[in-house]
Amino acid sequence: MDGPAASGKGTLAKKLAGHYGLAHLDTGSLYRAVARDILTAGKALDDEAAAADAAQSLESGTLNDPALRTPEVGQAAARVAKIGAVREALFKFQRVFASRREGAIIEGRDIGTVVCPEADVKIFVEASTDVRAERRYKELMEVGHDISYEEIHAQIAARDEADRSRAISPLRPAEDAHLLDTSDLGIEAAFKAAVKLIDTAISQA
Numbered sequence: 001m002d003g004p005a006a007s008g009k010g011t012l013a014k015k016l017a018g019h020y021g022l023a024h025l026d027t028g029s030l031y032r033a034v035a036r037d038i039l040t041a042g043k044a045l046d047d048e049a050a051a052a053d054a055a056q057s058l059e060s061g062t063l064n065d066p067a068l069r070t071p072e073v074g075q076a077a078a079r080v081a082k083i084g085a086v087r088e089a090l091f092k093f094q095r096v097f098a099s100r101r102e103g104a105i106i107e108g109r110d111i112g113t114v115v116c117p118e119a120d121v122k123i124f125v126e127a128s129t130d131v132r133a134e135r136r137y138k139e140l141m142e143v144g145h146d147i148s149y150e151e152i153h154a155q156i157a158a159r160d161e162a163d164r165s166r167a168i169s170p171l172r173p174a175e176d177a178h179l180l181d182t183s184d185l186g187i188e189a190a191f192k193a194a195v196k197l198i199d200t201a202i203s204q205a
Protein backbone atom coordinates (compact mmCIF):
# COMPACT_ATOMS: atom_id res chain seq x y z
CA MET A 1 0.00 0.00 0.00
CA ASP A 2 1.24 3.46 -0.85
CA GLY A 3 -0.14 6.94 -0.46
CA PRO A 4 0.62 10.47 0.66
CA ALA A 5 0.95 11.69 4.24
CA ALA A 6 -2.23 11.35 6.33
CA SER A 7 -4.13 9.52 3.59
CA GLY A 8 -5.40 7.00 6.14
CA LYS A 9 -3.25 4.17 4.82
CA GLY A 10 -1.78 3.45 8.26
CA THR A 11 -5.13 2.82 9.93
CA LEU A 12 -6.29 0.85 6.93
CA ALA A 13 -3.11 -1.26 6.74
CA LYS A 14 -3.36 -2.21 10.44
CA LYS A 15 -7.00 -3.19 10.06
CA LEU A 16 -6.24 -5.26 6.95
CA ALA A 17 -3.32 -6.99 8.68
CA GLY A 18 -5.68 -7.96 11.54
CA HIS A 19 -8.34 -9.17 9.11
CA TYR A 20 -5.97 -11.34 7.04
CA GLY A 21 -3.77 -12.39 9.98
CA LEU A 22 -0.65 -10.94 8.34
CA ALA A 23 2.33 -9.05 9.70
CA HIS A 24 2.27 -5.28 9.10
CA LEU A 25 5.15 -2.91 8.39
CA ASP A 26 4.78 0.87 8.40
CA THR A 27 7.88 1.81 6.39
CA GLY A 28 7.42 5.52 7.21
CA SER A 29 8.46 4.63 10.77
CA LEU A 30 11.84 3.45 9.42
CA TYR A 31 12.53 6.85 7.83
CA ARG A 32 11.21 8.59 10.94
CA ALA A 33 13.51 6.52 13.17
CA VAL A 34 16.54 7.33 11.01
CA ALA A 35 15.69 11.05 11.25
CA ARG A 36 15.28 10.75 15.04
CA ASP A 37 18.64 8.96 15.40
CA ILE A 38 20.47 11.59 13.30
CA LEU A 39 18.96 14.40 15.38
CA THR A 40 19.72 12.59 18.66
CA ALA A 41 23.33 12.18 17.54
CA GLY A 42 23.45 15.96 17.04
CA LYS A 43 24.10 15.64 13.27
CA ALA A 44 22.54 17.54 10.37
CA LEU A 45 19.72 15.91 8.40
CA ASP A 46 21.61 16.44 5.14
CA ASP A 47 24.81 14.82 6.49
CA GLU A 48 24.79 11.84 4.11
CA ALA A 49 27.45 9.82 5.98
CA ALA A 50 25.65 10.24 9.33
CA ALA A 51 22.32 9.36 7.67
CA ALA A 52 23.73 6.21 6.04
CA ASP A 53 25.22 5.22 9.38
CA ALA A 54 21.90 5.76 11.19
CA ALA A 55 20.02 3.71 8.57
CA GLN A 56 22.51 0.84 8.76
CA SER A 57 22.42 0.67 12.56
CA LEU A 58 18.66 1.13 12.96
CA GLU A 59 17.21 -0.78 15.93
CA SER A 60 13.87 -2.25 14.83
CA GLY A 61 12.80 -2.47 18.49
CA THR A 62 12.52 1.33 18.62
CA LEU A 63 10.02 1.73 15.77
CA ASN A 64 7.01 2.11 18.05
CA ASP A 65 8.53 5.06 19.90
CA PRO A 66 5.68 7.66 20.24
CA ALA A 67 8.28 10.41 19.66
CA LEU A 68 8.36 9.31 16.00
CA ARG A 69 4.79 10.49 15.42
CA THR A 70 5.35 14.27 15.68
CA PRO A 71 4.98 16.52 12.59
CA GLU A 72 8.60 17.67 13.06
CA VAL A 73 9.94 14.11 12.82
CA GLY A 74 7.65 13.51 9.80
CA GLN A 75 9.20 16.46 7.99
CA ALA A 76 12.70 15.41 9.00
CA ALA A 77 11.94 11.90 7.67
CA ALA A 78 10.99 13.33 4.26
CA ARG A 79 14.43 15.02 4.16
CA VAL A 80 16.46 11.90 4.96
CA ALA A 81 14.27 9.90 2.53
CA LYS A 82 15.96 11.79 -0.33
CA ILE A 83 19.34 10.21 0.48
CA GLY A 84 20.16 7.18 -1.70
CA ALA A 85 22.30 5.41 0.93
CA VAL A 86 19.44 5.64 3.43
CA ARG A 87 16.93 4.16 0.98
CA GLU A 88 19.37 1.38 0.10
CA ALA A 89 19.95 0.35 3.73
CA LEU A 90 16.20 0.44 4.49
CA PHE A 91 15.39 -1.42 1.26
CA LYS A 92 17.15 -4.52 2.62
CA PHE A 93 15.18 -4.43 5.87
CA GLN A 94 11.91 -4.07 3.94
CA ARG A 95 12.72 -6.90 1.51
CA VAL A 96 13.51 -9.28 4.37
CA PHE A 97 10.18 -8.36 5.96
CA ALA A 98 8.33 -8.81 2.64
CA SER A 99 9.84 -12.20 1.91
CA ARG A 100 8.01 -14.05 4.71
CA ARG A 101 6.20 -16.98 3.15
CA GLU A 102 2.69 -16.11 4.32
CA GLY A 103 3.02 -12.54 3.00
CA ALA A 104 2.63 -9.17 4.71
CA ILE A 105 0.88 -5.83 4.53
CA ILE A 106 3.51 -3.16 3.87
CA GLU A 107 2.73 0.55 3.57
CA GLY A 108 4.79 3.51 2.45
CA ARG A 109 5.53 5.62 -0.62
CA ASP A 110 7.42 3.29 -2.97
CA ILE A 111 6.22 -0.16 -1.97
CA GLY A 112 4.35 -0.94 -5.21
CA THR A 113 6.94 0.71 -7.44
CA VAL A 114 10.31 -0.22 -5.88
CA VAL A 115 10.21 -2.35 -2.72
CA CYS A 116 7.64 -4.98 -3.81
CA PRO A 117 7.00 -4.54 -7.54
CA GLU A 118 5.83 -8.18 -7.59
CA ALA A 119 3.20 -7.70 -4.83
CA ASP A 120 -0.02 -9.70 -5.33
CA VAL A 121 -2.16 -6.63 -4.67
CA LYS A 122 -1.20 -2.95 -4.76
CA ILE A 123 -3.41 -0.22 -3.36
CA PHE A 124 -2.69 3.49 -3.68
CA VAL A 125 -4.65 5.35 -1.01
CA GLU A 126 -5.56 8.95 -1.82
CA ALA A 127 -7.58 11.71 -0.13
CA SER A 128 -7.85 15.45 -0.79
CA THR A 129 -5.37 17.71 1.00
CA ASP A 130 -8.23 19.33 2.99
CA VAL A 131 -9.51 15.99 4.23
CA ARG A 132 -6.01 14.77 5.14
CA ALA A 133 -5.24 17.98 7.02
CA GLU A 134 -8.53 17.70 8.91
CA ARG A 135 -7.81 14.09 9.92
CA ARG A 136 -4.25 14.84 11.02
CA TYR A 137 -5.45 17.93 12.93
CA LYS A 138 -7.96 15.83 14.91
CA GLU A 139 -5.35 13.16 15.66
CA LEU A 140 -2.84 15.70 16.95
CA MET A 141 -5.45 17.56 19.01
CA GLU A 142 -6.40 14.27 20.68
CA VAL A 143 -2.83 13.76 21.88
CA GLY A 144 -2.53 17.37 23.04
CA HIS A 145 -0.39 18.98 20.29
CA ASP A 146 -0.52 22.75 19.99
CA ILE A 147 -0.73 23.33 16.22
CA SER A 148 -3.27 25.06 13.95
CA TYR A 149 -5.23 23.47 11.10
CA GLU A 150 -3.59 25.96 8.68
CA GLU A 151 -0.11 24.93 9.78
CA ILE A 152 -0.92 21.25 9.32
CA HIS A 153 -2.43 21.93 5.90
CA ALA A 154 0.76 23.74 4.81
CA GLN A 155 2.97 20.96 6.22
CA ILE A 156 1.04 18.26 4.39
CA ALA A 157 1.20 20.17 1.10
CA ALA A 158 4.97 20.67 1.56
CA ARG A 159 5.50 16.97 2.36
CA ASP A 160 3.48 15.92 -0.72
CA GLU A 161 5.71 18.12 -2.83
CA ALA A 162 8.90 16.68 -1.23
CA ASP A 163 7.71 13.07 -1.54
CA ARG A 164 6.43 13.39 -5.12
CA SER A 165 9.31 15.40 -6.55
CA ARG A 166 12.36 13.64 -5.11
CA ALA A 167 14.75 12.07 -7.61
CA ILE A 168 14.92 8.58 -6.05
CA SER A 169 11.76 6.47 -5.59
CA PRO A 170 9.26 9.36 -5.65
CA LEU A 171 5.71 8.84 -4.42
CA ARG A 172 3.55 7.68 -7.32
CA PRO A 173 1.06 4.89 -7.93
CA ALA A 174 2.44 1.76 -9.58
CA GLU A 175 0.90 1.20 -13.02
CA ASP A 176 -0.97 -1.84 -11.71
CA ALA A 177 -2.09 -0.24 -8.41
CA HIS A 178 -5.77 0.06 -7.50
CA LEU A 179 -6.60 3.65 -6.56
CA LEU A 180 -8.64 4.05 -3.39
CA ASP A 181 -9.83 7.60 -2.73
CA THR A 182 -10.91 7.84 0.90
CA SER A 183 -11.90 11.55 0.82
CA ASP A 184 -15.56 10.64 1.30
CA LEU A 185 -15.08 7.32 3.07
CA GLY A 186 -14.97 6.61 6.78
CA ILE A 187 -12.58 3.93 8.02
CA GLU A 188 -15.16 1.11 7.85
CA ALA A 189 -16.16 1.97 4.27
CA ALA A 190 -12.49 2.29 3.21
CA PHE A 191 -11.73 -1.07 4.87
CA LYS A 192 -14.62 -2.79 3.07
CA ALA A 193 -13.53 -1.31 -0.27
CA ALA A 194 -9.94 -2.49 0.30
CA VAL A 195 -11.06 -6.02 1.31
CA LYS A 196 -13.15 -6.21 -1.86
CA LEU A 197 -10.16 -5.17 -4.01
CA ILE A 198 -7.86 -7.66 -2.30
CA ASP A 199 -10.29 -10.61 -2.36
CA THR A 200 -11.11 -10.01 -6.02
CA ALA A 201 -7.43 -9.74 -6.97
CA ILE A 202 -6.52 -12.90 -5.03
CA SER A 203 -9.39 -14.92 -6.49
CA GLN A 204 -8.31 -13.91 -10.01
CA ALA A 205 -4.61 -14.67 -9.41
Ligand code: DC
Binds near residue numbers: 032077078110
Ligand atom coordinates in the same frame (compact mmCIF):
# COMPACT_ATOMS: atom_id res chain seq x y z
O1 DC B 1 4.23 7.71 6.18
P1 DC B 1 5.03 8.69 7.04
O2 DC B 1 4.41 10.04 7.16
O3 DC B 1 5.35 8.11 8.38
O4 DC B 1 6.44 8.88 6.26
C1 DC B 1 7.41 9.80 6.68
C2 DC B 1 8.34 10.12 5.50
O5 DC B 1 9.16 8.97 5.20
C3 DC B 1 7.67 10.47 4.19
O6 DC B 1 7.36 11.85 4.08
C4 DC B 1 8.68 10.07 3.16
C5 DC B 1 9.41 8.92 3.80
N1 DC B 1 9.01 7.61 3.29
C6 DC B 1 9.57 7.20 2.10
O7 DC B 1 10.30 7.96 1.48
N2 DC B 1 9.31 5.96 1.61
C7 DC B 1 8.50 5.12 2.26
N3 DC B 1 8.27 3.90 1.76
C8 DC B 1 7.87 5.54 3.47
C9 DC B 1 8.14 6.80 3.95
